[in-house]
Amino acid sequence: RGFIMFDLDKISFKTLKLSQSTDQEVSKILIRFVDCLKVVIWSFSTLKMLSLGVGDQHWLKQFPKFKKFQILCLQRFAPEIPTISQNCIQKIAKCRHLRVIDIAFFKLDDAKALLDIARSCPLLQKFSVRHLGFREKPELAENLYIELLRALPRLEHFELDLRFRINDASFQDFAHHCPQLTVPALPWARLCLSLTLLAEAHLSTG
Secondary structure, three states: OEEEEEEEEOOEEEOOOOOOOOHHHHHHHHHHHHHHHHHHHHHHHOOOOEEOOOOEEEEEEHHHOOOOEEEEOOOEEOOOOOOHHHHHHHHHOOOOOOEEEEEOOEOOHHEEEEEEHHHHHOOEEEEEEEOOOOOHHHHHHHHHHHHHHHHOOOOOEEEOOOOOOOOOOHHHHHHHHOOOEEEEEEOOOEEEOHHHHHHHHHHHOO
């Protein structure tokens, strides 16, 4: 008899094509709609985990509405988002209770924007950014990974698809800044460690 359009952003609705319905029928439709709306709003306020195969602009707008959001898994962004902008990063960074972030980017305007997420979400225990379609200079990537470690003291799982070098000093940053880190998944990193440091590490675990 009719249908209802609902705008989540403005929290407003309007009825269309209800001229053939009685006032009583229209009232029943609206009551059912309001009940559904309450469920949607309640779900937004209580949602803790979201796993998406494809994320688009609509979902990006919703992220800050999830007040208890803790786990975000995003396999890829929609084709209409060819490059991840600072605005996209800011939407994710507003979810300050995140404990797990597992995202695959294809392109990113600036890799340093990842620091906004790390600094805004200090509760993160897993930080996984994969399949980056860009490559920072090794020197810049090394500085970025060190800054990420410093911003995430609760980190247990760290995955970053950037090419950089791990030397003696930066290797010790793992233990100093992230004492709970157990999974450093850094497929493009190159270890450049002294034999003395390796021997000390072996003796301390022996």
